[in-house]
Amino acid sequence: MKATLKNEIIKRLVEANGEPISGQQLADEFGISRTAIWKHMKQLQEKGYAFETVKKRGYVLTATPDTVDDANISMALETENFGSRIIYEQSMTSTQAIAHNKAQEGAPEGTVIICEEQTAGRGRMMREWKSMKGKGIWMSVILRPEIAPYEAPQFTLVAAVALTKAIADISGVQPEIKWPNDLLIEGKKCTGILTELQADPDRVNAIIMGMGINVNHQPNDFEEEIKDIATSLKIASGKHIDRATLVAKILYYLEIYSAQYVKEGFEPIKSQWESYSCTIGNRIRATTLQDVFIGKAIGITNDGVLQLQLDDGTIKGIYSADISLEK
């Protein structure tokens, strides 16, 4: 596959760490002609990669584009399997919609659908999700764990833990988790996760995990109506974040925690989730389609269900709700 070969070339140049590699050497290593190598280099330059050609000695990689293209992500990947197939486009309607189709066509576990810009990104209840070009991570990952449908909701908490860890590693800022899986920094949302299932009544075929992460937004990149409730990793950390590196790190943790969940169940991940939670212990308001419940969030069950202690002392299990802190 052409894309993969380009990724390999980039990876090779990164590993060379400034040492020039000649076109002939690349041609020999990849078993193609020097002309073919030259064409690949040309195309990579068009995508934003820059090379210095040291006379008679070869290529040195001097710059990578600020994109989340497959070559950029592959070069930072440290997974066994996740991300071995990456479908990347400049612009997509919704990564989630495309991921659904790919999953139905049999795309393997760990397939990633990612773009620079979504024109019809969506969140819970088909609410619009703003996906500004080149600023964030708008991606969907196809998971195929061997679990029953009733176990699948816990996966959304597993994802929250994986993303929290990846963001902390790369940005240095530790987000908190708002039940079940929004990530907040100083009370403002930086990440939303939307998970959908393709399942038979007793078997999960695919979990389509969509995530939107505000990465390099500046304060005035947010529209008026979400300005006070949204933040980005750049605003929080004060530095520009390489999105491709963050994607690679997310895939790394997703692969680890997904495997751990299938093997050991929710218990080990639950305690991690609790350690990052900003919901537990607080007085909150849970708005469901039919009701509003106010009380103290006292914990989550082994299924991930939020336990809310109402003012009359009764404990209410919350499965689906919009949660907000109650002052």
Add this chain to the structure above:
Amino acid sequence: MLKIQEIREIIKLVDSSSIDEFVYEVADTKVKLKKHSGVAVVTEAPVVKVAPVAAPAPVAAPAAPVAAPAVAEAVQAAPAVDASLYKITSPMVGTFYQAPNPESPAFVKVGDKVGEEAVVCIVEAMKLFNEIEAEVSGEIVEILVKDGDLVEYGQPLFLVKEN
């Protein structure tokens, strides 16, 4: 008759409990689990295939309820339910949504004809959305739950008159 996932769930429960042996017997079905040096052994007596039952066999959940789905109580559905009707049941505990969002029309209404792959509702828990398909083709005769209701694992949601 127990479903394979129910047996799997029982194995998990027994495995993580201090119980050494677990026997479940009803009609012609017998499931016996015995721990042997930490390994759960499953034996199942020959079972007679039965017609689709009204409600899932209530699983006697032993002590530690680890991630056990709440199994719906034997549902004594509304007066005189035609036993020949197909029940679309919920594969998980969660919130029942009859439409993709509050502003949209319902996926189906009583009297609608559906195909096997028609989406009839969404069940959501912890922001995981599960579009439920009809699994049979026929006509929606009754909707047994309301928009926004919390539904149990195995709870009947729709009655369908099969073609």
